[in-house]
Amino acid sequence: MNIVVCVKYVPDAQSDRTFSDDHTTDRTNVDGLLSELDEYAVEEALKLVEAGEGEVTVLTVGPEVAVEAVKKALKMGAHKGVHVCDDAIHGSDAGATSLVLAKAVEKIGKPDLVLTGLASTDGTMSVVPAMLAERLGLPQVTQVSELSVADGSVKGRRDTDIASETVEASLPALVGVTDQINEPRYPSLKGIMAAKKKPVETWSLSDLGLDAAQVGFEGSWTKVVDVTQRPAREKGEVQPDEGDGGTKLVEFLNKSKLV
Amino acid sequence: MTAHPALDKLTAIDSLLSEEERDLATTVRSFADDKLRPYLADWFEAGEIPAREIAQQLGALGVLGMHLDGYECAGASATMYGLACQELEAADSGLRSLMSVQGSLAMTAIHHFGSEEQKQEWLPRMAAGEALGCFGLTEPDFGSDPAGMRTRAKRDGDDWVINGSKMWITNGTVADVAVVWAQTDDKIRGFVVPTDTKGFTATEVKHKLSLRASKTAGLSFEDMRLPGSAVLPEVSGLRGPLTCLSEARFGIIFGAMGAARDCLETALEYAGSRIIYDKPLAGFQLTQAKLADMTLELMKGQLLALHIGRQKDAGTLQPAQVSVGKLNNCREAIKIARECRTILAANGITLDYPVLRHANNLESVMTYEGTSEVHQLIVGQALTGEAAFR
Ligand SMILES: Cc1cc2nc3c(=O)[nH]c(=O)nc-3n(C[C@H](O)[C@H](O)[C@H](O)COP(=O)(O)OP(=O)(O)OC[C@H]3O[C@@H](n4cnc5c(N)ncnc54)[C@H](O)[C@@H]3O)c2cc1C
Ligand SMILES: Cc1cc2nc3c(=O)[nH]c(=O)nc-3n(C[C@H](O)[C@H](O)[C@H](O)COP(=O)(O)OP(=O)(O)OC[C@H]3O[C@@H](n4cnc5c(N)ncnc54)[C@H](O)[C@@H]3O)c2cc1C
Numbered sequence: 001m002n003i004v005v006c007v008k009y010v011p012d013a014q015s016d017r018t019f020s021d022d023h024t025t026d027r028t029n030v031d032g033l034l035s036e037l038d039e040y041a042v043e044e045a046l047k048l049v050e051a052g053e054g055e056v057t058v059l060t061v062g063p064e065v066a067v068e069a070v071k072k073a074l075k076m077g078a079h080k081g082v083h084v085c086d087d088a089i090h091g092s093d094a095g096a097t098s099l100v101l102a103k104a105v106e107k108i109g110k111p112d113l114v115l116t117g118l119a120s121t122d123g124t125m126s127v128v129p130a131m132l133a134e135r136l137g138l139p140q141v142t143q144v145s146e147l148s149v150a151d152g153s154v155k156g157r158r159d160t161d162i163a164s165e166t167v168e169a170s171l172p173a174l175v176g177v178t179d180q181i182n183e184p185r186y187p188s189l190k191g192i193m194a195a196k197k198k199p200v201e202t203w204s205l206s207d208l209g210l211d212a213a214q215v216g217f218e219g220s221w222t223k224v225v226d227v228t229q230r231p232a233r234e235k236g237e238v239q240p241d242e243g244d245g246g247t248k249l250v251e252f253l254n255k256s257k258l259v
Numbered sequence: 260m261t262a263h264p265a266l267d268k269l270t271a272i273d274s275l276l277s278e279e280e281r282d283l284a285t286t287v288r289s290f291a292d293d294k295l296r297p298y299l300a301d302w303f304e305a306g307e308i309p310a311r312e313i314a315q316q317l318g319a320l321g322v323l324g325m326h327l328d329g330y331e332c333a334g335a336s337a338t339m340y341g342l343a344c345q346e347l348e349a350a351d352s353g354l355r356s357l358m359s360v361q362g363s364l365a366m367t368a369i370h371h372f373g374s375e376e377q378k379q380e381w382l383p384r385m386a387a388g389e390a391l392g393c394f395g396l397t398e399p400d401f402g403s404d405p406a407g408m409r410t411r412a413k414r415d416g417d418d419w420v421i422n423g424s425k426m427w428i429t430n431g432t433v434a435d436v437a438v439v440w441a442q443t444d445d446k447i448r449g450f451v452v453p454t455d456t457k458g459f460t461a462t463e464v465k466h467k468l469s470l471r472a473s474k475t476a477g478l479s480f481e482d483m484r485l486p487g488s489a490v491l492p493e494v495s496g497l498r499g500p501l502t503c504l505s506e507a508r509f510g511i512i513f514g515a516m517g518a519a520r521d522c523l524e525t526a527l528e529y530a531g532s533r534i535i536y537d538k539p540l541a542g543f544q545l546t547q548a549k550l551a552d553m554t555l556e557l558m559k560g561q562l563l564a565l566h567i568g569r570q571k572d573a574g575t576l577q578p579a580q581v582s583v584g585k586l587n588n589c590r591e592a593i594k595i596a597r598e599c600r601t602i603l604a605a606n607g608i609t610l611d612y613p614v615l616r617h618a619n620n621l622e623s624v625m626t627y628e629g630t631s632e633v634h635q636l637i638v639g640q641a642l643t644g645e646a647a648f649r
Contacts, residue, residue, distance in 0.1 A: 075282060186290050189321035189333045189343075192282045 001054040001149065003045040004111040006101055006132070007038040007073055009066035010122040017122070022217075023224040024091055025122055027063055034069040038117035039184035040177050042073045045115050047182065048149060055079040057108055061089060061100045067200065074195040075187035081200040082108060088205055088212035093220035094123070098131035100215055103208035105136060113154065114174040118143060129176040139169035142176035263524045270558045275565055276342070283339050287346035290320060295350045300610035302472040303351070306465070310357060310391065310433040310474060317358055318388025322347075324366035326506075330382035332366075338568035341513035345564070348514035349521040351613075352620035353473030355514045360429045361385060363507035365392025368438045368449055371502060372494040377451050381436055393434035395425035395478050396500045402427075403633050404648075405440070406497055410480065412441040412448060417487040419450065421458075424479040427627070431461040431476025438491075439480070440500050449491035449499050458483030470623040505581055508628045509571060512584035513564045515592035515624055516557065518617040523553050525612055526599035540602065549598055556591040563587060579641035586634040593621040 011017045012031040020026050034042075045056045058073040060066050061084045070081035084104050092100065105114055114136070119126040126142075133140035144156030144167070154173050158165045159180070187195075205212060213219055239248050253259045267273065273281055294316060302308045317323050324332040326340040340362075348355035366385050369377050369392075384390035401407045410423025421441055431437070437452045437459070452459060464475040491499065527550060530541035540546050567584045570576040596618035600607035607614050625631055633648075640646050 075286075186286045186320060187282065188286070188319060189283055189325055189335060189339070191321075192279055192286065193333060193335065196279065 001048060001052055001112045002057070002109070003049060003054065003113045003115055004057045004059055004105050004108055005038070005041045005045045005073065005078065005115045006128070007042065007058050007060050007069050007117070008035045008120045008122075009033070009060055009062045009069035010035040010120055013121055019227050019229070022091065023227050028065060032065055032068065034072040035117060035121045037119060037121055037179055038069075039076075040179050040181050041115040041117045042076055042078060043182045043184040044147060044177050045113075046077045046185070048113070048147075054112070057082060057111070059101065059104055059108065060084070061092075061097055061104070063090070067202070070200055071195060072187065074198045074200070075191045076185055077188075077191050078198075080198055083200060083202045084204075084208065085202055086205045086212075088216050091217035091220065092215045093222045094125050094127045094131060095222070096215040096220045098128050098135055099219070100205075100208065100210065101128070101132050102135035103210055104203065105132070107203070107208060110172065112171050113149070114138065114172075116142075116174065116176045118176060118178045126176075129174060133174035136174065138172055138174045140174045140176070141167045141169050142174075143178055144175060145178045145180040147175060147177065147181060263527050266520075266524060266527060266554065269554065270561060272558075272561050272565070280339055280342055283335075284342045284346050287320065287322065287343050288349070290316070291347055291350040291354075295354060299351050299472060299613070299616070303353075303616055304471075304610055306467065306471045308353065308357075308472050308474070310430065311388075313354065313357065314361065314388035314391055316388070317361075318386060321386075322358060322362070323388055324362040324370070324382065324386045326362070327366060327370045327382075327386075330370070330378055331386040332370075332382065336568075337509065337571035338565065341510060341564060341568045344510040344514035345517035345520075347517070349517035351472045351616065352514065352518055352624050353470045355510070355517070356429050356470060356473045356623075359507045359510050359514075360394055361388075361392050363510055364394035364503045365434075365436065365438050367503045367506050368394065368491060368499065369451060372449060372491040372499055373451065374488065374492050376488065377491070381451070385436075390435040391430055391433050393428050393430040393437045393476075393478075394500075394503065395428050395431070395437050395439040396504075397425060397427050399424065399426040399477075403630060405500065406447075408440065408442055408447070410439070410441040412443045412450065412490075414444075415484070419485045419487065419489060421450065421452075421480045421483045421485065424477065426477050427464070428461070428476045428478050429627075430474055431478055432463050432474050434461070437478065438503075439478070446495040447497055447499070448495055450485060450489050451491065452483070452485060452489065456483055456485065468622075469619045471619075504628055505578055508581050508585045509567070511624060511628055512567055512581070512588050515585075515588040515621065516560045516564055518621060518624075519553075519557050519560065519588075519592040519595040522596045522599040522614045522617050523550075523557055525614055526550065526553075526602040529603050529606070529612070546602060549602060553595045553598055556595060560588045560591050577641070579637055582629070582634040582637040582641075585629065586631055586638065589621060589625040590631060593618060593625060596621055 009032050012033050015031045018026045049056050056078040057080050058070050058078045059082045060069045067083045116129040129142050141156040143158050145159050146157040148155050153170045155168045321333050322343045325335045328334040344355050396405050398408050412419045412421045434454050439450045439452050458481045460479050461476040533540040599614045
């Protein structure tokens with residue numbers, strides 16, 4: 001089974017995140033990494049292939065540094081990588097991003113399965129998987145916390161607040177996974193040593209037959225017109241316990257609508 | 260994770276590493292921070308560790324016997340092995356000991372001196388952490404001077420029969436296989452002993468004040484009968500065990516600096532947030548003098564470790580250089596750990612912080628794989644040509 005995993009390179013949530021003048025997330029001047037939520041998709045792909053056969057290709061769309069996300073997945077064990085990188089992609093919204101991803105998946109070949117994470121840890125819209133499935137004409141099973149593949153179909157369990165659903169779809173399909181599905185592995189020494197020799201292709205828009213006007217600010221349906229950085233966290237309130245600590249705590253929780 | 264950006268910036272050790280080396284350090288560090296560090300205080304207090312589970316996790320990371328070639332071992336560089344030791348020992352010397360004894364002592368003995376069958380039988384499982392090994396050289400009365408060992412192996416037809424005992428054997432009670440060194444009618448020979456062999460007993464050493472997150476045992480052999488195929492065919496004499504010890508010593512040069520770095524990171528963090536006389540402890544000159552001096556020794560020790568690692572990878576390393584590294588880095592690491600303890604004061608004596616745990620562990624690290632005195636004698640001999648051991 002051949003699998004394409006879509007992974008996003010995001011700013012490290014531990015460091016400060018900033019916006020560029022054009023209101024896009026600053027991805028170049030900050031520490032970045034493979035979106036943690038996408039590690040689950042990589043792990044699931046590796047498990048599926050290890051239990052049977054086939055190859056895992058990791059795909060990312062992003063600026064030059066985004067190749068680090070691909071490399072991390074290769075160190076975890078993925079077989080090859082594709083990095084779509086083109087200045088014209090800057091400013092793409094979810095719709096335009098999904099168009100680039102769709103063209104890249106088509107160029108990679110016809111995978112049996114496309115895997116994505118639950119949401120990126122920076123944009124966090126959770127819409128790219130659905131858009132991508134639609135563009136590829138694939139059935140989509142998103143937000144699954146358990147996945148099995150047998151006899152040409154996938155079965156996934158989606159947990160909601162009120163029920164657990166089991167959803168089935170025929171292959172090829174797109175599946176989005178949650179952080180409950182597995183425990184991503186650490187890149188092993190062998191993985192690290194082998195990654196150097198694994199192929200990573202870099203494609204531009206023209207390699208995908210796309211035009212600059214179809215992506216970026218121009219090709220996007222939506223545009224961020226304003227951003228306000230969240231104000232710095234305020235200093236906490238210290239309440240000395242003068243025998244009435246419990247009462248004060250309950251008052252605080254009540255006031256903050258936490259109980 | 261206690262990483263301290265200002266310290267990393269000052270030492271800039273990362274700039275001397277390749278991407279692959281940095282990646283390995285990062286992976287071992289993340290593993291240790293997520294899977295080991297949260298439990299260390301409890302393991303140390305209880306004197307218990309889930310050795311098997313940890314071995315399997317280390318096996319999955321690929322660090323057991325990582326510097327060996329073939330038999331499912333990764334064939335990584337010596338420097339890479341050193342860096343793995345450093346990151347594991349930043350968590351706890353006991354866990355690094357588990358890796359050293361498995362990879363550098365037991366696996367190296369089988370890899371370098373074993374028969375093809377011995378290698379096939381043990382190395383892949385040991386690399387995966389499915390089988391655990393120990394290394395029995397020291398005896399109750401013979402530590403620094405192993406040549407005097409009393410454990411004897413006698414031929415009986417094709418078989419060997421071993422009688423005697425070993426002491427201070429790391430992993431002894433949890434091992435599946437022991438590499439045991441014994442005196443024969445000819446020379447000292449090594450034996451590959453499955454621990455379920457009749458006549459083999461391992462007894463845990465209790466009441467340790469150091470390396471509590473590591474299992475230490477006494478071994479005893481009573482008419483322990485082994486087939487002829489159990490002997491390590493490719494070596495006789497002390498060269499066998501000493502070759503393995505040299506590998507493990509090398510890892511300690513890096514490892515000790517991991518423990519020291521963890522202490523210094525902890526002390527820096529603590530000094531920055533502890534308010535004394537209305538200002539942070541870090542703002543006092545006496546504290547800064549301690550922090551500055553410790554940083555110098557950490558940085559020098561890290562550079563020394565890398566220098567020795569690069570020499571080993573280039574094939575130019577002399578045994579006395581390993582002694583220089585082990586002597587200096589253990590000695591400085593324990594000084595740093597103790598000095599950091601003074602910065603944490605009362606908090607420093609608890610298991611809520613790693614500093615006294617590291618300091619206590621480093622007492623063992625200074626002792627095993629050749630005591631500081633023995634390494635002074637080796638360096639002295641290299642310099643003067645005079646052997647002053649006896
Ligand atoms: C502050 C901010 C405001 C934004 N405002 C808007 C807006 O108003 N309208 C709008 O349409 N977009 C907006 N964007 C979205 C931005 O362009 C998205 O980052 C991008 O389109 C991907 O969507 P997402 O990050 O929400 O991904 P999600 O839909 O959350 O990602 C889900 C999964 O899709 C895959 N994936 C997502 N992106 C990539 C990629 N680049 N390469 C490979 N795989 C990927 C991954 O598997 C990921 O787990 C905004 C982003 C930010 C940070
Ligand atoms: C936690 C722990 C784990 C260990 N694990 C293992 C293991 O897995 N396998 C194994 O085989 N061994 C192991 N050892 C044993 C270790 O290698 C020995 O303790 C070490 O070699 C020192 O031997 P000793 O304790 O008998 O000290 P001794 O040799 O009795 O030394 C006593 C003192 O005399 C000094 N001294 C020795 N010779 C000279 C000299 N010529 N001139 C001047 N001073 C000298 C020493 O430096 C020391 O200060 C372990 C030890 C510890 C503490």
